[in-house]
Amino acid sequence: MWIYSWQEIVSMTAAAIVLDWLIGDPRWPTHPVILIGRWIRWMEGLLRSKSDSPTSEKFKGVLLTTTTLIISTGSVFVLVLAARSVHEWLGYAVCTWLISTTIAIKGLKDAAYLVYNPLRKGELADARKYTGYIVGRDTEALDEEELTRAVVETVAENIVDAVISPLFYALIGGAPLAMLYRASNTLDSMVGYRNDRYRHFGWASARWDDAMNWIPARLTGLLLILVALLQPGLSAKRAAAAIRRFAHLHPSPNSGIPESAVAGALGIELGGLNVYGGVASERARLGWPLRPRTQQDIVYAVRMLYGVSFVVMGGLLCILLVLF
Template sequence: MSLASHFGLTAAALSVEAAVGYPALLLRAVGHPVTWIGALIGATETRLNRQTSSPTRQKFLGAASLIFWLVCTGACGGFAVWLCSRSILGAVILMLASSLLAQRALYDHVKAVADALERDGLAAGRKAVGRIVGRDTAVLDEAGVARAAIESLAENFSDAVVAPAFWLAIGGFVGILLYKTINTADSMVGHRSPRFANFGWASARLDDLVNLPAARLAALLVALAAAFGGVASARDACQAAWRDAPEHLSPNAGWPEAAMAGALGLKLGGPRLYGKSVVDGAFMGNGRAAATAQDIRRALKLFRRVALLQIIAYAALALIIWRG
């Protein structure tokens, strides 16, 4: 496929996923491509990640496993593209690519937090936000719940929407499949826990690398979308991202989070409680910390504008390249 075809496929996949998501009936019947990748990773990790091995051996086996996972998924993706390009199954690639994007699911999960806070109060809000964040939600007040939801929206927008779309545009279906393999590996084994600190080292580092361009692009998209409609401030989004993102504990997560904080006039991030451990994160943005359910809805409105802007951009680029 040509680059123009990749860009066109990206715009189409984003549009399909925004419209219908991943059908629940299909999920129940055959699962999801990410669950298939996860099963491969889990089976390999269980057999190779021995705590009795030396740290060096654990790192080596983790890196070798990562290569194995990428070869397997890349080969499957290449075969699917070859098969569908020579049959009437061309639309299958579009549907598979759309399934590896998560803008609709992300929107629905974050909206559920705002709905819960407004309809049923703090306890329901804590329960709803606990489905999308890993921190201890029992200690969060209403403002903390709202901030956690907005932070999750910003970070996952980069990881689950912008990054896979970027690699779909660059490498076609094989590109997005390889990205999702790396991202899933990082989610499963890229933790700094005793079990995964060494085995998941390569997965975590590679995930940081492949998310680097998308995180900056996500911040730019937030700033551009904030320039339209008066829902947010493009200037403050740019200033916050440039000033605060480098202070984040993650080399990538701070960019969309800081841009979102600046655009909405909020202060996000800061110290967070995970189990019994306090993570002393930097603050993103210098606005008010007293976020509300209405701020979640403002963030979702901005998210819709960003999603539409991304579709338009890829469609326009496909047309420009094709005509050129």
Template sequence: MIEVIIAYILDLILGDPQGYPHPVRIIGEFVSFLEEKLRRIYKGTEGEKKAGIILCVTVVLLTYGVVYALLFVISILGKYAVMAVSIFLIYTALATRSLDVEVRKVYKSLKDGDIDAARKHLSMIVSRETDRLDEKDIARAAIETVAENINDGIVAPIMYAVIGGAPLVLAYKAVSTLDSMVGYKNEKYINFGWASAKLDDILNFIPARITGMLIPVAAWLLGYDGKSSFRIMLRDRLKHDSPNSAHGEAAVAGALGIKLGGTNYYFGRPENKPILGEGKKDIKAEHIIDAIKIMYITSLISLLFFLLVRFFIMI
């Protein structure tokens, strides 16, 4: 699929599109709007769960339908117009370059010795509290962000784009947006966000495991410890409450010989994350760059992998 290839290249060159309405931001605004309306109607435990299901189904189906309808209307202008719009929409769903840019700001601040700036940049890309983190914990958080988003922001979107084009990949991003906004297990969202969190788990089940298999290959190609990456991934991949999120983190931890996980603070409360990896090396700022390199090679391998799978299925 030429659209996916071009969208991937555009993402590497341009990064996150700025200066105009981003599809994911529009989805996020709609989620907030609909959440407010539904909470006025549905009360109590069962009501919140029902409202969450309505929210999830409405946002995902509407996203798919709007994108499909848009491409159908654009088809009046010809196949190249459809291709151009599809490329743009798929491009907005990928996050390789933008993740590099945002995480590298944290790295640069650490290397400059500006801990406050590093905490500020980190706070823009993580949900945990950053004001009490030291240099090691800042680097750990940045690496964990890269490792987890290799699946959520790269591998899974590529897979769904290859399978179903722009409508399916934007529907996936809608689920991912829902999970990031309402998929928390706190008092406010434990019931309301149940459906969104479950659907996110389902849609990431296969790509997360593919990510866990591809990262060791990328690590090996780059000269990191690919064997340890694969071993640690198999050993630690199910340690998180989420059935998917530890695959990438464990693989990166094994590749770099570090430990990820530990105590994080969310909304003023400590939360102990499982330890992933063996910690043969102390985490340093340079490991952030190592994780970024692994991310880029994993993204390329995943693109080739899914295109080859599609090719062999179609012949």
């Protein structure tokens, strides 16, 4: 497994989870995802032309995707190799830190509570503002129930994108492969839209991200069912039934799984009418509306997020006990 044994990679991955629990996204040095984002924007400006045909746009999109993945993965590999050549423990530290930057458990919780805290105080204007930071839909007219839906959907979807997928690839190939995934996800979040601007240019990025998330999304579904079984007040049976009944209705082949599982576990309905730039869009409705959504569902969703991370940590510790 490149320059580290699997025992070492499991240990560093577990340490990275703890680091993210305690610190979250670093303010310094510059977060690797920010650097990847700057590269994507620069390459987009360099590659694109108003005269491009759809075929040319697709080709340039493939070029963007390929170069971004190679540079992101290669630079991390070189950085870890250089740190390891200085001292073995420096290599461990750099690899652990880089893996931690690809996950965002604390960051997701903090973003969710930026909305929850104003909602709890009845400050809808602030809640709408902070919801606008994490979703692409228009938030100016959303009420408490719709703000709650937006946050719960974001937390649920990102249990795959910001937790399980990067950890899955970290366990396969350490920091380089974890960063490969993070670069893939960043590409998708920046250019992987099915709108007039990115339908062709972002095609490769979107399809590649779907492929990388395919296995982790299904693992996440299983983990969410387990978490629902372990947490009082949640329904594991309903979470499993919701995945079977609703997940395929989502436009994404992966996001419908965690969103359906969370909706089923909580007994609420996710999906519905969203507005983007003044244009209404009806999204698949996931789960059964057994009760109205309330601001407390944000807390429940965050607890499920952390529950998944605790289960993963427990699994890693069990593996380490066996290996050592």
